[in-house]
Amino acid sequence: MSEPLERQLFAADALLPTGWARDVLVAWDGAGRITTITPNAQPNGAAVATGPLLPGMPNLHSHAFQRAFAGLTEYRGESQDSFWSWRNLMYRFAARITPESLEAIATWLYVEMLEAGYTSVCEFHYVHHGQDGRPYADDATLSLALLRAAKSAGIGITLLPVLYQTSGFGAKPPRADQARFVRSTDNMLSLLERLAPATRALGGILGLAPHSLRAVPPDSLAAAVQGLTALNPQAPIHIHIAEQTQEVDDCIAWSGQRPVQWLLEHAPVDERWCLVHATHMTPQEYADAACTGAVAGICPTTEANLGDGIFDMPLWLQHGGRWGVGSDSHACVNAAEELLMLEYGQRLSLRQRNVLASSTQAEVATAMTLQAVQGGAQASGRSPGGMAGPAGLAVGQQADMVALDAQHVALAGLPAPSMLSSHVFGSHRTSAIDSLWVAGVLRVAQGRHALHETAAQAFVAARSTTIAAG
Template identity: 70%
Template sequence: MSQALFANDALLPTGWHRNVLLGWDEAGRLTQVQPDAAMPRDVPAVEGPVMPGMPNLHSHAFQRAFGGLTEFRGAAQDSFWSWRTLMYRFAAQISPAQVEAIATWLYIEMLEAGYTSVCEFHYLHHDSDGRPYADDAELALALLRAAERAGIGLTLLPVLYQASGFGGLPPNEGQRRFIRATDSMLRLLERLRPLCQAQGARLGLAPHSLRAVPPESLREALAGLDAIDATAPVHIHIAEQIAEVDACLAWSGQRPVAWLLDHAEVDARWCLVHATHMDADEYRRAAASGAVAGLCPTTEANLGDGIFDFGAWRAAGGRWGVGSDSHACVNAAEELMMLEYSQRLATRQRNVGADAAEPSVASAMTLAAVQGGAQASGRAVAGLSAGQQADFVALDARHPSLAGLSAADMLSAHVFASHRTSAVDTVWIAGRPCVAAGRHPLRSEAAAAFVAARSQLLTTP
């Protein structure tokens, strides 16, 4: 295996550069990123522009299997809450083998779409009757195997879920597979930590939401996590829905993000997933904490969540990344496009995601999302620089939407003018190619297993 690559064009943290020599060590870490280099004779070259792999900072893998199956009128006014009822029905019957098949296919889809790592927000813990499996880590192990088989980098985030609403309301029947006591969660983390380390995965914790984790449990879980790994990532759903904000105000007198900032030591370890509905003070304070805003534009649009105020967040210096969440869409470029377009619709302006340092919207957004995604992942995947993992993507320079353009314009065409995944040519993880000519070697086999698992679920009474 070669441990070097010559790129005619590469997107580095400082922008686009020509004639870039990339070198990495046996562990798959970049040791050399040299622009304006002479092309060595014995190093393979890639024609299309090379860009850093995109971290996917929010995933519920099992939900991929019912993508497209909730797009019908089921209530007088459908919303996130009616969608959630359908999701619960699906979650009630899925088996560990089906979870593994669905996740393996999903992670292959991600790789083919330019994602090179994923933060798996894992809240499906127990058997269908709500009792623990003989091996309490059964479903987490299925996700670890899926990630290893696909070859994608993983941050595993077991979810603490204890209540159905603010104030510690008892969980409902649809949540029985999610529920864990705090000490049970900490034991699970202790069990999973060496397994994640052996695979090169990162382990963190996801308190599901303020409505699902009472304050005392949140304090105990965070203290227990710190005793295990004081640097571990912490992800939480927050302020996704107006109804959630209203319920939090009724319970505590505060909005969700404000309450969290006042009651937890939110810092750069944290990913505030969605954070869609914040007021001006919350935008300012949350950005100042160093936390990452975990934006999932296609899912937020699919569920009717609302529009994140991207301008306010960036003006406050906030960090952000993108995730595919419920996987209504599995496409890194599409998330960037949806984020930009939502802002254009809200502000009636264009090219909102560009900045003074990088006027190309696609390039500026890619660099920012990679940085934020890496921070949320707790992994060294922050782009093409020495010390980071050699995760990168080459676009197809001969694709009709890209051919003949400059590197920056090729990325713009990939995001805004192609079928998006169609322009991804090659993907490397830790310096090893795992997608070539747009296809993963396990694509056909994994797709067949996914279809079989979904068919079984749809025919289960």
């Protein structure tokens, strides 16, 4: 039985997991899952995409409240500015966030993400408590604010409440400005039980984010992973790892091992895990981590903004590693911009061009898009086929789709692969996006989300209030 016309979309060109195909008819069911992909088809009355149809991009790493902080730290406050001095400023901003401001900030951020080609987000959420560090009467208050924001914007969400207990390796007590983050392991597992029905009702995914090895002692990490697995054996697990050289040095001083090396030897890392950043690894760590099936969550614009370093993507791919991209601190909210920065970082490091083109996809934007979508679906828990199943525009996957504007000046008159390349490397990135669907529901039309104006105004007001509070 064919799907109704309102659940069908025709595209002259579409990027399928196997590559580009012509005259593709996509159909989905009432739950927003793709039921058929038919190349060499006719529109037969279905809606027609304005340009090449792409799979929606998962955003693997987001701290929503930090969007209101973007651009406010671009001055030198210390003789040698670094991630750690930036973090001190960020903590001051986090201390002022309220449930109302978080919801307003996140709603606008998620609207921005949709307009920029992201169709889902992994929200790495660690501001849990009131401004005085004490839990809210409803311990899930801030998590629920994020779920409401995702619902309002219409973006898919993987909610990752963060376990945060210590200020450094060796179980150093938390700092006073970390009080809003801290939870016991039992309390975290109770929170997950509380959030499970609310997340399911939204069609979201619930996982866990042990913040980092410096913030979660070994016994707590083991107990949290075990508890999460008892609740849901498929739930995703994300962790910051080896982002900074100081973190690596501190981990060696504490354990005699580097962070990734320690994690792989002491935790059941597998395809459920996302290793966020993983910037500073040895060649052996690259090989060992890739073999686990874990996804590397790369955040190129944030890593550049914070001076983290450059992930060795060719070495990761050499070992069959999977990866996706995230906007992290949201200095930039743009899926194509993350791909551009990732490729350009490799070019600067290696003094080569088109580094991330693959053996099967010589065109670099096509290769990166397919790889990032595949890894992103796995790490966000949004791929029912797991590692084995194709992600993106494929039967059984969610109908998350992006249509480019074939009449955009940077794209007009080009073949589809060149349109994608020009979108990533030759346009203003978001300007070439015409339409976007999440689970088959049109969320962006002619480049704009329906909530664009109202969400932007609420964001500006929330940011002004937050800044004025300090």
